[in-house]
Amino acid sequence: MEFTDLGLSEPILKALAAKKYANPTPIQQKAIPVLLEGRDLCGIAQTGTGKTAAFALPSLDYFARNPKVTPMRGCRMLVLSPTRELAAQIAQSFRDYGRFLKLSVETVFGGVPINRQIKALSNGVDIVVATPGRLLDLIDQRCFTIKDTEIFVLDEADQMMDMGFIHPLKRIAKLLPADRQNLFFSATMPKEIESLAGQFLKDPVKVSVAPQSTTAERVRQQATFVNQAEKQALLHITLEQEEIDRALIFTRTKHGADRVVRFLEGAGIQAFAIHGNKSQGQRTTALQAFRQGKVKLLVATDIAARGIDVSGVSHVINFEIPNVPEQYVHRIGRTARAGAEGVAISFVADDERPYLKAIERATRVKLDMVALPENFLEAVRSLPKPAAPSKGPRQTPAQQTKRADGQRRYQDQQRAQRGSPDKAHRADGEGGDNKPFRRRRRGGGGAVGTHKGAVQRTGAPR
Ligand code: AMP
Numbered sequence: 001m002e003f004t005d006l007g008l009s010e011p012i013l014k015a016l017a018a019k020k021y022a023n024p025t026p027i028q029q030k031a032i033p034v035l036l037e038g039r040d041l042c043g044i045a046q047t048g049t050g051k052t053a054a055f056a057l058p059s060l061d062y063f064a065r066n067p068k069v070t071p072m073r074g075c076r077m078l079v080l081s082p083t084r085e086l087a088a089q090i091a092q093s094f095r096d097y098g099r100f101l102k103l104s105v106e107t108v109f110g111g112v113p114i115n116r117q118i119k120a121l122s123n124g125v126d127i128v129v130a131t132p133g134r135l136l137d138l139i140d141q142r143c144f145t146i147k148d149t150e151i152f153v154l155d156e157a158d159q160m161m162d163m164g165f166i167h168p169l170k171r172i173a174k175l176l177p178a179d180r181q182n183l184f185f186s187a188t189m190p191k192e193i194e195s196l197a198g199q200f201l202k203d204p205v206k207v208s209v210a211p212q213s214t215t216a217e218r219v220r221q222q223a224t225f226v227n228q229a230e231k232q233a234l235l236h237i238t239l240e241q242e243e244i245d246r247a248l249i250f251t252r253t254k255h256g257a258d259r260v261v262r263f264l265e266g267a268g269i270q271a272f273a274i275h276g277n278k279s280q281g282q283r284t285t286a287l288q289a290f291r292q293g294k295v296k297l298l299v300a301t302d303i304a305a306r307g308i309d310v311s312g313v314s315h316v317i318n319f320e321i322p323n324v325p326e327q328y329v330h331r332i333g334r335t336a337r338a339g340a341e342g343v344a345i346s347f348v349a350d351d352e353r354p355y356l357k358a359i360e361r362a363t364r365v366k367l368d369m370v371a372l373p374e375n376f377l378e379a380v381r382s383l384p385k386p387a388a389p390s391k392g393p394r395q396t397p398a399q400q401t402k403r404a405d406g407q408r409r410y411q412d413q414q415r416a417q418r419g420s421p422d423k424a425h426r427a428d429g430e431g432g433d434n435k436p437f438r439r440r441r442r443g444g445g446g447a448v449g450t451h452k453g454a455v456q457r458t459g460a461p462r
Contacts, residue, residue: 006032009064011100012057019096025050030207032058038181040201044208046187047086047156047309048333052093055079055183059151060098063126070104070124071148078149079129080172082159084109084280085287085308090155091129103127108144110134111280118143132160132168139175146175154200157186157193158326163303166196173199188326219316219332221344222368223356228349231319232263233379234372238317238345239269239297241373246290247315248308248334249299252322257299258389260319264297265387271297274304302327308334318346321355325362345370 003016003024016022024032027045035041035058045051059077070076081087087109094105106120108130114137121128121144128135138144154160160169184197184204197204226234235249251257254275264271272286272295283304290298291310298305302322313335322328328346335342346367348356360366373379 001029006057007036008032008057008061011064012060012097015097015099016057018099021053025054025209027051027207027209028054028057030209031055034205034207035059035181035183036061038062040182040204041184042197042201042204042206043183043185044187044189044206045185046330046333049209051155051185052090052309053097055153055155055185056090056094056097059127059153060094060101060103062151063098063103064101070126071145072124073121073143074124074145074148075106075121075126075128076148077127077151077153078135078146078176079127079153079155080132080135080160080169081129082131082156082163082165083303084111084131085274085283085304086156087129087131088284089309091127094127094129098127105129108134108138109280110137111283114138114141132165132172136168136171146172147177149176149180151181151183152176152200153183153185155185157184157196158188158190159303161193161196169196170199187330219335219342219344220368221332221346221365222370223346223348224370224372225348225350225353226372228351230376230380231347231349232260233376233383234347235260235317235319236264236267236269236383237373237376237379242315242343242345244296245314246293246296246310246312247298247317248305248310248313248331249297249317249319250305250322250331251299251301252320254301256320257301259386260299262386262389263383264299267384269297270295271299273299275301276303278304302331305331305334310334314342316342316344318344321346321348321352321359323355323358325359328359329363 001024002022003013006024006029008016027043027049031041031043031051031054035055041055043051043054045054063076068076079087079090081090084107087107091105091107094103098105104125105127106117106125106129108117108121108128110131110133114134117134117138118141121138135144135146139146154169160166182200182202182204184201186193186197189197224234239247249260249271251260254273254277257273257275261271261273272289274283274286278286286295286298287308287310289295293312299319300308316332316335318328318331322331332342332344335344346356356367
């Protein structure tokens with residue numbers, strides 16, 4: 001099937017052609033025709049399936065065919081997203097797909113000055129992409145109304161519930177007009193999400209593109225048993241041995257993410273952290289640097305990383321294993337996007353083994369167990385000290401870059417003095433920036449360290 005078969009209007013087809021999208025993805029094939037008819041939709045789909053375009057394209061088509069003056073301090077379409085990053089990303093998709101239409105798109109989320117948003121919304125906009133908290137703030141201050149909304153989208157509903165947005169969502173439901181089209185997306189559909197969907201949807205068409213807990217195909221999934229205290233050393237070896245274009249490293253806590261970054265910085269490896277304690281400016285800059293390939297490692301907590309769509313993520317590293325299998329599926333869905341292949345590597349401490357079992361049970365995939373590398377104990381012993389936490393105002397990513405550059409130069413000089421030709425070569429910047437990491441030698445032979453039980457198995461589905 002091609003996009004031209006779906007009956008979308010010319011400016012949208014032109015925008016799709018500019019993006020070189022010829023064929024709709026399965027969720028787009030299923031959702032777009034029913035949405036063009038004006039039906040409500042309940043979609044079970046993860047990020048990475050093309051669900052943003054699945055709801056953006058038919059909505060843009062509706063606006064192209066039904067032009068109207070935007071309502072004062074209101075919007076014609078409201079998209080709710082659990083996180084700021086995802087909201088920004090969705091808004092960008094609307095701008096891309098709607099570039100040949102004269103439509104206004106605004107984002108509404110916390111962490112940025114509210115006055116700027118009030119001003120941007122004052123004359124009304126066509127499409128607002130918002131997180132629930134800031135949206136309600138604006139409504140409570142009487143600076144915005146959603147009573148004129150013609151199309152309402154609730155994206156990543158399961159994440160909304162996890163983040164405790166149930167009450168804000170119920171309030172928002174009451175403020176929407178009765179006559180509207182509703183779209184509801186969730187990666188999973190347990191009972192409580194189904195009941196939430198019931199509050200928004202009228203006689204919806206149900207589409208599903210990935211059954212619950214299906215792990216992304218094309219992701220090579222492996223795991224290594226390692227003591228929690230020794231994970232940082234394993235991370236450094238992994239980064240050296242794998243051929244990494246861009247890696248997302250997941251930790252369970254914000255503090256843990258900062259700690260991993262400080263250790264990496266201490267070893268002269270540049271990485272940024274992204275989590276809820278970072279200012280919006282820091283989060284945006286870090287994500288942009290990662291997206292543009294200026295920094296290859298992003299250390300994130302689940303909430304900050306959810307829904308992030310960055311192409312070219314070659315590796316997802318689970319520094320800590322999530323205790324909910326669905327979260328694992330979301331994490332590894334960040335790699336192997338748009339036809340690419342990806343690698344997911346999990347570091348499993350003793351107390352995390354039950355989580356690994358639960359993941360394997362839910363996904364029906366047995367992970368490849370990889371033994372600790374030969375040089376592991378040496379790496380644990382010689383792990384460089386972490387960089388000191390910055391005092392005073394937090395460092396901006398630009399400052400971090402400068403600091404990491406300095407550390408790298410120092411390290412490279414040291415290596416050059418030691419006469420290591422391979423690594424000294426990197427000191428002059430050649431090749432080092434593009435391919436700083438080598439492929440890890442896989443296989444269980446000769447592992448030393450405390451985890452001799454780690455064996456290599458094949459990753460055939462059970
Ligand atoms: P999403 O699931 O909406 O986060 O989309 C995942 C990625 O797939 C994004 O980078 C989209 O730009 C891309 N994408 C969406 N639809 C298509 C398509 N029909 N062909 C190729 N890429 C697409």
